[in-house]
Amino acid sequence: xxxxxxxxxxxxxxxxxxxxxxxxxxxxxxxxxxxxxxxxxxxxxxxxxxxxxxxxxxxxxxxxxxxxxxxxxxxxxxxxxxxxxxxxxxxxxxxxxxxxxxxxxxxxxxxxxx
Amino acid sequence: xxxxxxxxxxxxxxxxxxxxxxxxxxxxxxxxxxxxxxxxxxxxxxxxxxxxxxxxxxxxxxxxxxxxxxxxxxxxxxxxxxxxxxxxxxxxxxxxxxxxxxxxxxxxxx
Numbered sequence: 639x640x641x642x643x644x645x646x647x648x649x650x651x652x653x654x655x656x657x658x659x660x661x662x663x664x665x666x667x668x669x670x671x672x673x674x675x676x677x678x679x680x681x682x683x684x685x686x687x688x689x690x691x692x693x694x695x696x697x698x699x700x701x702x703x704x705x706x707x708x709x710x711x712x713x714x715x716x717x718x719x720x721x722x723x724x725x726x727x728x729x730x731x732x733x734x735x736x737x738x739x740x741x742x743x744x745x746x747x748x749x750x751x752x
Numbered sequence: 753x754x755x756x757x758x759x760x761x762x763x764x765x766x767x768x769x770x771x772x773x774x775x776x777x778x779x780x781x782x783x784x785x786x787x788x789x790x791x792x793x794x795x796x797x798x799x800x801x802x803x804x805x806x807x808x809x810x811x812x813x814x815x816x817x818x819x820x821x822x823x824x825x826x827x828x829x830x831x832x833x834x835x836x837x838x839x840x841x842x843x844x845x846x847x848x849x850x851x852x853x854x855x856x857x858x859x860x861x862x
Contacts, residue, residue, distance in 0.1 A: 679854065679855075680839060680853065680854045680855050681794070681839070681852045683849065726791075728793060728794075739799070740784055740786070740796030741784075741786075741794075741841075741850065742796070743794050743795075744793060745793050746792070746793055748791075
């Protein structure tokens, strides 16, 4: 099994629908992140969580919400999906000593809003 | 402050060398390098730490110049498998998460 698992892998949804993307990890890491990637662009941080009770907004949190159900689970919700939220979404985890160790990414969720 | 990567894209023939640079306007503690294949997740390559040694991953090596606040990734005798987009992520004293560069797209032709 992958260290960081994202579900679903692909999703097509209609404008205005609520959708949840899920992420679970077996790394035992406290820190989890949600990123968005648009074609030809880099990674933009949506939300991050340093433990179950600590959730923080990233640079592009508008239109998104998150839930940290357990150390191993971090979900991203789009309350009312819109077409410009069509993108590739990645979940990532890291050790608290992130400055010395890398991030581990999930395989991504390709979301299309029509 | 997002680090600046250069070049934005590079096309090589198999066996040629390339250098990708990552520069920051802030003092850095570490620099991370990742490679992403099209449609896949970024994969961690290596970390350069302040005061640390030059690192290597297969035939890819990297250096970190703390005074210049920049890191360089060296791809030697490039292979087709090196194709992808390379991202640097920087970590400074006041960071709580990596700050990512915009990426450098590397295309290797046979």
